Amino acid sequence: MPIPVTILGATGLVGQVFCERLSGHPLFKIAALVAGPESAGIPYGEAVQWRRPGPVPAEVAALSIAAAPERLSTPIAFSALSPEASARLEAPYADAGAWIFTNASTHRMDPDVPLVVPEINGDHLPRALNQGRTGAIVANPNCTTVGLALALAPLQRRFGLQGTRVVSLQARSGAGLQAGQLMELTDDLIPHITGEAQKIALELPKILGQWEPNAPPTPAAVEVTATCMRVPVPHGHTLCVDITLENAATERELHEAWTSFEGLSGAATLHSAPRPLIHVDSDPDAPRPAAHRDRGEGLAVSVGGLTRLDASRRRWSFVTLSHNLIRGAAGGAILTAEDAHRRGLLDD
Numbered sequence: 001m002p003i004p005v006t007i008l009g010a011t012g013l014v015g016q017v018f019c020e021r022l023s024g025h026p027l028f029k030i031a032a033l034v035a036g037p038e039s040a041g042i043p044y045g046e047a048v049q050w051r052r053p054g055p056v057p058a059e060v061a062a063l064s065i066a067a068a069p070e071r072l073s074t075p076i077a078f079s080a081l082s083p084e085a086s087a088r089l090e091a092p093y094a095d096a097g098a099w100i101f102t103n104a105s106t107h108r109m110d111p112d113v114p115l116v117v118p119e120i121n122g123d124h125l126p127r128a129l130n131q132g133r134t135g136a137i138v139a140n141p142n143c144t145t146v147g148l149a150l151a152l153a154p155l156q157r158r159f160g161l162q163g164t165r166v167v168s169l170q171a172r173s174g175a176g177l178q179a180g181q182l183m184e185l186t187d188d189l190i191p192h193i194t195g196e197a198q199k200i201a202l203e204l205p206k207i208l209g210q211w212e213p214n215a216p217p218t219p220a221a222v223e224v225t226a227t228c229m230r231v232p233v234p235h236g237h238t239l240c241v242d243i244t245l246e247n248a249a250t251e252r253e254l255h256e257a258w259t260s261f262e263g264l265s266g267a268a269t270l271h272s273a274p275r276p277l278i279h280v281d282s283d284p285d286a287p288r289p290a291a292h293r294d295r296g297e298g299l300a301v302s303v304g305g306l307t308r309l310d311a312s313r314r315r316w317s318f319v320t321l322s323h324n325l326i327r328g329a330a331g332g333a334i335l336t337a338e339d340a341h342r343r344g345l346l347d348d
């Protein structure tokens with residue numbers, strides 16, 4: 001029997017992808033939709049400004065939207081709430097017994113909140129049981145950090161990673177519907193996204209770090225600097241990445257590390273897991289958002305443009321691309337919930 005779930009922030013861009021991808025899901029069934037008070041009582045299909053390809057899924061079109069309740073009626077919620085609403089609502093819901101899989105940044109750096117990319121650190125999930133709550137909060141990383149972490153993890157595991165410098169070219173949809181005018185960005189770019197570089201610098205070491213049972217989390221010792229820009233691309237974040245490895249690698253070894261990477265044991269068997277997880281492009285014109293962001297139904301990552309930066313074979317640059325709304329948000333959170341289910345964490 002699928003487990004009933006609530007989608008918090010169901011009318012926003014990330015909430016729409018939750019509706020799309022949870023419709024017909026074998027483990028989870030959409031039972032309730034929550035959005036701001038002005039949509040309360042209105043059928044989802046009438047209230048939502050639908051921005052996804054295809055029609056509003058039949059499973060949700062006639063469901064009435066609720067304003068945020070005092071207590072959730074389902075044991076699990078997927079959250080696509082704005083940061084303000086997340087800060088007010090998620091912890092009380094988790095205290096009252098729900099498992100909240102959230103995309104908001106509010107709790108990402110809380111010490112006992114796992115910040116999960118299942119293939120890299122799904123083994124951090126059991127730490128959610130240490131939160132002292134009846135339920136738990138599990139966070140998805142920032143949409144830029146997710147793709148970066150997936151491109152770097154295979155190299156970190158194989159060669160060691162000393163540091164990385166990133167320039168991000170982030171899609172319009174990364175700003176959400178509430179950012180209004182950014183959704184219309186054309187013939188221009190925004191050269192600085194407030195707070196984004198700091199999020200990447202904090203979140204990446206947490207994801208790539210160690211988290212043993214009964215021990216404090218140890219972030220990976222990786223130096224991270226970033227410059228983050230908004231560009232007039234509808235969906236898909238492209239990152240220009242320079243890395244310094246601890247040990248020398250050849251181009252062939254780097255390719256092999258990426259193409260053979262399936263992540264932690266069992267991650268590749270999850271219902272939504274993409275195969276392959278990482279696509280390596282040798283065409284100099286790839287990866288590109290319009291052509292490649294939907295690989296693996298939006299859950300795969302692409303890398304290309306691999307270039308050696310010096311004779312040591314420790315310094316390289318490459319380009320990576322991932323879908324911000326799918327791998328970087330709703331699709332990633334659903335994959336994480338599938339992993340929590342596989343690990344028996346959602347049994348009660």
Ligand SMILES: NC(=O)c1ccc[n+]([C@@H]2O[C@H](COP(=O)([O-])OP(=O)(O)OC[C@H]3O[C@@H](n4cnc5c(N)ncnc54)[C@H](OP(=O)(O)O)[C@@H]3O)[C@@H](O)[C@H]2O)c1
Pocket residue numbers: 008009010011012013014015034035036037038039067068079080081082083085086103104105141142143173174175176177178179324325328329
């Ligand atoms: N867009 C991305 O690529 C992306 C990627 C990763 C993470 N995130 C994070 O995910 C979250 C959602 O992002 P988004 O792009 O989907 O934003 P969005 O389009 O602006 O949607 C925000 C959602 O929150 C709801 N909301 C706001 N205040 C509420 C309240 N008081 N009670 C109940 N619901 C409320 C909104 O409902 P109303 O429309 O009714 O106000 C809407 O459904 C944000 O925290 C964002 O930082 C976004």
